[in-house]
Amino acid sequence: MVDLMSQYQKIKPAIDSAILNVIENAQFINGPEVSGFQSELEAYLGVKHVIPCANGTDALQIALMALGLKPGDEVITPSFTYIATTEVMALLGLRPIFVEVDKDTFCIDPATIEAAITSKTKAIVPVHLYGQAANMDAIMEIAKKHCLFVVEDNAQAIGSDYYHTNGKVSKTGSIGDIGCTSFFPSKNLGCYGDGGAICTNDDQLAAAMRMIANHGQSKRYYHDVVGCNSRLDSIQAAVLRIKLRELDNYIAARRKVADHYDAFFAQFSQIKTPVRGKESKHVFHQYTLTLEGVDRDKLNEFLATKDVPSMIYYPVPAHRQKMFEAFGSENTVLPVTDWLTKRVVSLPIHTEMEQEQLDYICAAVAEYIKNN
Numbered sequence: 001m002v003d004l005m006s007q008y009q010k011i012k013p014a015i016d017s018a019i020l021n022v023i024e025n026a027q028f029i030n031g032p033e034v035s036g037f038q039s040e041l042e043a044y045l046g047v048k049h050v051i052p053c054a055n056g057t058d059a060l061q062i063a064l065m066a067l068g069l070k071p072g073d074e075v076i077t078p079s080f081t082y083i084a085t086t087e088v089m090a091l092l093g094l095r096p097i098f099v100e101v102d103k104d105t106f107c108i109d110p111a112t113i114e115a116a117i118t119s120k121t122k123a124i125v126p127v128h129l130y131g132q133a134a135n136m137d138a139i140m141e142i143a144k145k146h147c148l149f150v151v152e153d154n155a156q157a158i159g160s161d162y163y164h165t166n167g168k169v170s171k172t173g174s175i176g177d178i179g180c181t182s183f184f185p186s187k188n189l190g191c192y193g194d195g196g197a198i199c200t201n202d203d204q205l206a207a208a209m210r211m212i213a214n215h216g217q218s219k220r221y222y223h224d225v226v227g228c229n230s231r232l233d234s235i236q237a238a239v240l241r242i243k244l245r246e247l248d249n250y251i252a253a254r255r256k257v258a259d260h261y262d263a264f265f266a267q268f269s270q271i272k273t274p275v276r277g278k279e280s281k282h283v284f285h286q287y288t289l290t291l292e293g294v295d296r297d298k299l300n301e302f303l304a305t306k307d308v309p310s311m312i313y314y315p316v317p318a319h320r321q322k323m324f325e326a327f328g329s330e331n332t333v334l335p336v337t338d339w340l341t342k343r344v345v346s347l348p349i350h351t352e353m354e355q356e357q358l359d360y361i362c363a364a365v366a367e368y369i370k371n372n
């Protein structure tokens with residue numbers, strides 16, 4: 001689905017010397033690479049505070065820990081997402097309340113949020129799925145009206161611009177109270193191992209999250225709150241500093257691949273190509289088709305016989321996961337989510353795709369559609 005090897009070859013000298021530099025200086029934890037990356041990411045996202053951490057799941061967990069929520073408090077979130085978004089809620093004793101997504105953008109449907117609000121609701125966690133932003137203006141308005149926190153799961157959309165209705169432009173992840181992202185290798189800004197970051201414009205939340213990520217420590221060996229140990233290591237930070245400079249080029253390369261797929265698949269009435277909402281710039285972490293009147297699973301199998309990778313993100317929505325049985329979540333009625341789960345398929349998309357590869361993938365999909 002991705003080609004990290006070819007991408008590395010293009011930046012190899014810079015990466016190799018940056019990694020070697022960390023080793024030679026033996027500054028494996030924190031140090032100048034981490035603080036350098038932190039301020040560069042703050043500048044890129046236009047936020048006051050970035051707190052690097054160990055991975056995207058930790059970022060979400062630390063964000064929720066900093067909000068001072070109580071066990072049993074409810075958090076509204078889409079079911080159509082990666083499990084990490086909602087898993088951390090259960091881990092902290094919070095109750096995930098699953099709502100619908102918009103069938104065009106795959107992101108949380110603001111119209112379903114308000115109906116799910118109760119006296120226990122404390123936060124909304126929208127997910128910018130596949131690289132496209134949720135409708136943040138609508139979400140922020142609901143949050144303001146009901147005094148709720150908003151934590152953006154920006155793991156798939158780093159670098160995306162959000163166009164507010166008032167004309168302002170913000171980077172995704174910088175709009176809610178807190179934004180969380182992941183630097184898992186295959187993400188749009190990926191490192192060479194695990195990594196993540198949290199961002200906020202709120203000084204108090206930033207201080208709380210820094211403390212939580214560092215064993216709840218206020219000064220050395222004095223621990224004020226229960227925290228965890230979540231750090232971005234220096235080698236990963238060194239890699240990320242180099243790749244952050246390339247991020248906008250990487251996004252442009254992904255969008256070019258998406259343009260090509262869009263143009264090619266337009267001829268097939270059975271294929272719905274990704275809808276690009278006017279609220280944001282799609283950064284195409286995934287290129288996801290919605291199929292109608294075609295057996296999605298059989299297409300998947302057929303592509304495998306042609307050595308074309310394809311993936312289902314995600315075959316089981318969160319509310320139907322066994323993990324959430326105790327919450328009775330499977331009784332939640334989410335027809336759009338269930339419908340999408342059976343019809344979406346993601347094709348390879350990455351920064352190093354060649355025309356020949358694209359043509360081969362398109363031809364393989366076309367062959368199946370024409371014969372079925």
Ligand SMILES: *Cc1c(COP(=O)(O)O)cnc(C)c1O
Nearest residue numbers: 055056057082084085155182184
């Ligand atoms: C990747 C991802 C995460 C988790 O990130 P990790 O770094 O793998 O822990 C969370 N949410 C979404 C939507 C993701 O895609």
